[in-house]
Amino acid sequence: MSDVLGTLFSLEREIVVVTGGYGLIGRRLVSGLHDLGARVAVIEPNTNLDKTAAAFGEIAKSERLCVLEANVVSRPTLERALVALKTRWGAPTGLVNNAGLDSPPDAPAAENGPFETYPEQSWDRVMEVNVKGVFLCCQVFGAAMAEAGRGTIVNIGSIYGAVSPDQSLYEYRRQGGETFFKPVAYAASKSAVYNLTRYLAAYWGPRNVRSNTVTLAGVFNDQDPRFLEAYARKIPLRRGKPHLSNMAEPYDYLGAVAFLLSPASGYMTGGDIRVDGGFMAI
Ligand SMILES: NC(=O)c1ccc[n+]([C@@H]2O[C@H](COP(=O)([O-])OP(=O)(O)OC[C@H]3O[C@@H](n4cnc5c(N)ncnc54)[C@H](O)[C@@H]3O)[C@@H](O)[C@H]2O)c1
Incomplete structure (x- = not known):
């Protein structure tokens, strides 16, 4: 038993690909998985040393971190990244499909306008990265895991893939004269990720590749105070943070992702870990 306990939460044997790092x-x-002992390969479409240093600080120089330039919607670039990874460390044992597109609050008016006129090109752009991108990364990196007979996929979901965005959170913008609605494509794209995850759990279970989601709620990012106030009413959890918000901090999701990549979750596949401050409990 003590042998099992020693490695239960360890990431020291793991080679993890993180998209959108x-x-x-x-x-x-990326920094957290590295600090927990994993070798981490970051996938980004436009890489350079300055961006890498800005994102990861000292860790940027670590031998257990590498940055591979690839676009999640371009299979040839992902295949090249896989070859580079295998040459450097061997086949991946983990994949975190984190890259994603959402419409920022300051996106062009049509994108945050009524559903009836939501632009078709915006729909395609979001679906391409959030659904096709996950699909292609699973095809390329997941297949390498299946071939090696071991691996775990973690797909980053969202509360808005499980329930509809609550348009009342944006009422303050409509009261200010804008025609603002949280758009549809992000919600539809994130819900697709859940069944892609379950599909792969069934498909690759026999090859010892697990596939799970982590469901995230909104992260504090200096949002408009009126939004933060409305959002705070949706989150039961209070942690006595210094600012008004009880939104998540970016590191709040590390524990669930690390657990799903570690032997501790070895019998878990096709599942979901919801980390949302209680958003979906009420
Ligand atoms: N921030 C939130 O409040 C929140 C809430 C719920 C879920 N999420 C999910 O968490 C994940 C990360 O979100 P974030 O807030 O850090 O987003 P972000 O915009 O800060 O980062 C996304 C990263 O993905 C990269 N990326 C975009 N298109 C890509 C492509 N084609 N190929 C490779 N990389 C690409 C970007 O360069 C960027 O570094 C997303 O899947 C998002 O949907 C975020």
């Missing part, structure tokens, strides 16, 4: 959440996941 420069982003708000991605950079915390």
Whole structure:
């Protein structure tokens, strides 16, 4: 038993690909997984040393971190990244599909306008990265895991893939004269990720590749105070943080992702860990 306990939460044997590793959440996941002992390969479409240093600080120089330039919607670039990874460390044992697109609050008016006129091109752009991108990364990196007979996929989901965005959170913008609605494509794309995850759990279970989601709620990122106030009413958890918000911090998701990548979750596949401050409990 003590042998099992020694390695239960260890990431020291893991070679983990994290897509979108420069982003708000991605950079915390990458640094955290590295600090927990994993070798971490970051996938980003436009890489350079300055961006890598800005995202990861001292860790940027670590031998257990590498940055591979690839676009999640381009299979040839992902295949090249896989070859580079295998040459450097061997086949991946973990994949965190974290890259994602959402419409920022300051996106062009049409994108945050009514559903009836939501632009088709915006739909395609979001679906391409959030669904096709996850699909292609699973095809390329997941297949390498299946071939090796071991691996775990963690797909980053969202509360808005499980329930609809609550449009009342944006009422303050409509009261200010804008026609603002949280758009549809992000919600639809994130819900697709859940069944892609379950599909792969069934498909690759016999090859010892696990596939799970982590469901995230909104992360504090200096949002408008009126939004923060409305959002705070949706989150029962209070942690006595210094600012008004009780939104998540980017590192709040590291524990669930690390657990799903570690032997501790070895019998878990096709599942979901919801980390949302209680958003979906009420
Ligand atoms: N921030 C939140 O409040 C929140 C809430 C719920 C879920 N999420 C999910 O968490 C994940 C990370 O979100 P974030 O807030 O850190 O986003 P972010 O915009 O800060 O970072 C996204 C990263 O993905 C990269 N990326 C975009 N398109 C790519 C492509 N084609 N190929 C490779 N990389 C690409 C970007 O360069 C960027 O570094 C996303 O899947 C998002 O949907 C975020």
